[in-house]
Structure formats: structure tokens, C-alpha cells
Amino acid sequence: MSPLENKKSKEPVRVIALDDGYESYEQETALLAEQGAQFHLRPCRGDVNQATLAVSDADVVLVRESPIPAEVIAAMDRCRAIIRYGIGVDNIDQVAARERQIMVANVPDYGIDEVSSQAVALALAVSRHIRLHDNEVRSGRWSTGVLQPMYRWRDRTLGLIGYGRIARMTHEKLTAFGFSRVLVHDPQADLPDHVESATIDEVCSQADLISLHAPLNDSTRHLINARRLALMRPTSILINTARGGLIDLDALAEALRERRIHGAGLDVFEPEPPDVSHPLFALDNVLVTNHIGWYSQEAMRDLQRKAAEEAVRVIRGEKPLHWLNRW
Numbered sequence: 001m002s003p004l005e006n007k008k009s010k011e012p013v014r015v016i017a018l019d020d021g022y023e024s025y026e027q028e029t030a031l032l033a034e035q036g037a038q039f040h041l042r043p044c045r046g047d048v049n050q051a052t053l054a055v056s057d058a059d060v061v062l063v064r065e066s067p068i069p070a071e072v073i074a075a076m077d078r079c080r081a082i083i084r085y086g087i088g089v090d091n092i093d094q095v096a097a098r099e100r101q102i103m104v105a106n107v108p109d110y111g112i113d114e115v116s117s118q119a120v121a122l123a124l125a126v127s128r129h130i131r132l133h134d135n136e137v138r139s140g141r142w143s144t145g146v147l148q149p150m151y152r153w154r155d156r157t158l159g160l161i162g163y164g165r166i167a168r169m170t171h172e173k174l175t176a177f178g179f180s181r182v183l184v185h186d187p188q189a190d191l192p193d194h195v196e197s198a199t200i201d202e203v204c205s206q207a208d209l210i211s212l213h214a215p216l217n218d219s220t221r222h223l224i225n226a227r228r229l230a231l232m233r234p235t236s237i238l239i240n241t242a243r244g245g246l247i248d249l250d251a252l253a254e255a256l257r258e259r260r261i262h263g264a265g266l267d268v269f270e271p272e273p274p275d276v277s278h279p280l281f282a283l284d285n286v287l288v289t290n291h292i293g294w295y296s297q298e299a300m301r302d303l304q305r306k307a308a309e310e311a312v313r314v315i316r317g318e319k320p321l322h323w324l325n326r327w
Helices: 003-008 026-033 048-054 070-074 094-099 112-127 130-138 165-177 200-206 226-231 249-257 297-315
Strands: 013-017 037-041 060-063 081-084 103-105 157-161 181-185 209-212 237-240 263-266 286-288
Touching: 013 026, 013 297, 026 037, 026 297, 048 070, 060 297, 070 094, 081 297, 094 103, 112 130, 112 165, 112 209, 112 237, 112 263, 112 286, 157 165, 157 200, 165 209, 181 200, 200 226, 226 249, 249 263
Parallel strands: 013 037, 013 060, 060 081, 081 103, 157 181, 157 209, 209 237, 237 263, 263 286
Antiparallel strands: none
């Protein structure tokens, strides 16, 4: 349905956001108002039944974390696009959307600086045992002795699984630490001359710092499993700022508990929020954050603006820039 058809039927064009949490929605409201469209915030907080009710009169749906399964898509009577506030779209049933001729789009070009910085920060904090030493000082214990081993990165090997925008900037930021080799697994990427293409097993067995930057899908779920953790070195640090489902958390907890790898830094989990009674959270060689790697004030405004701009394109009858489920 075009905006003109909506006007003829006296139905306003509606853009519905299913998740709240941003400080302001002034950008969405203003950009859509310029097109004569209405912006409505209808938080469903992950409740599929609430989402089903919220989307029935939507021309465009904006979503963050809430799941959009086939049953929600079936309730979209006139929707033309589902736009993800962010990069990953594993919460949206793209096949069901394609069958209904509903475009799915994302915002892949925001927060690149922020997520890459989060990956580096987690890696440094794990490598230098920042949490452990912070706790020691706060507890009134002062010692310059060795609590746990630390290893320098110079002349060691960096491994990146996935080599998109965020991985490339992570690589750029880590270059200053003097890694002698950089192994990358990404069959789809054009790699620069100074990195080596590698299989996932080669990255796991040879890299001292491994950073995950792959999308989550059926082929990548639990790509870091017990077998691949067994390939890693005692000096290995595993960082995940991509998607929690890339790692088998039970297997990782066991490897960390037995000190078979040096440590891990995780910003993402499966599910989110995670069950903090999981054995992983009792370990002192893992550092965890709450999926905050994407955030800065600037990145948040970029994300909201870019998502709203995609909605504007759809309302105008154009294709979104980052249309994923093409037909």
C-alpha cells in the first residue's frame, strides 16, 4: 500500500516501534512527520502476544530485541517493512516476512567504533586481570606479587572470526600491540595482504587472542564448542561482542574452570539477560558486560536516525538501503 492509498482510505501511515528504552524518539517523530506519517511507541517487552496486537495497523515496524516470529508477521495486515534498530536480525523470521512480501532491513553501519572499542577493552581487562586486581584493592589487600599469570601480546597471534566493519576496526585498534600474525576466518571478505586466511579450527588452535564478529545463524550457532575450545592454547583469550549464541556457554565455563584457556570477555549472551546462576558467573577469569558495546550517545542517535531514514524510504515507495530478505 502506498502513502497515497493510505490517504485515500483516510488511514494515516503508521510506524510502530515495539521496544522502548531510548532517551528520546524526537528524531523518529520529526523525520516521519515530514512524510505525513505517525510514529507510535508500543512497547511489548518481548511478549509475542503484545507484539501481535501492536503490529496490526503498522505500515512499518521498528524493533530492537523483541522477537518477530511468523505468528507476529501473520498479524501484519498492511506492513511493508520490518526495520531492526541494530545489526543482527536473528530475532526476525525473514522467511515468513518474505512470504508476506514484507521487507526486512537493518542498520549495519552504526556503533562500529563503539563495539570495536568494547572488544579491545574486554580483551585488555581479561589479559591484565583488571577485575581481580580491582577487587583486591577494594578489599584492602595490597600485593605486588603475581596473582595469576599475564602475557604480553607483542609477537603473538591475533585471530578474528568474521571480518566485517567492526572486525576491521577491532583489528586496526589492536595493531598497536604488536601482534606478529593475524589470522582471519571469513570466506566472504576481501582480506588485506598482511592477514592470513584461516579456518575456524586454525584460528582456535593458533591464536592467543580470538575475537568473534560473525552473524548468528544456523551454521554459526555454537561455532565455539567443546571441540574448538579444546584446540585453544592456555594463553588464549576469547572475546565475544557479536551474538551470544556463537558460544556454547556450558563448554566455555568448563574450559575456564579448568584453566585450559586464559580467560574470556563477553558482552553478549544466549539468552539475554543470562541466568546468573550459570557456573560461568562464579569464575574469576571471565569478564562480563550487559550487551552495552554498541552504546555511546553519538551511536545511539546515529542508530535511531538511520532506522527512521530507512522507514522514510519505505514510506516513499523506495527500497531500504539495507534490505536483507530480497525477492
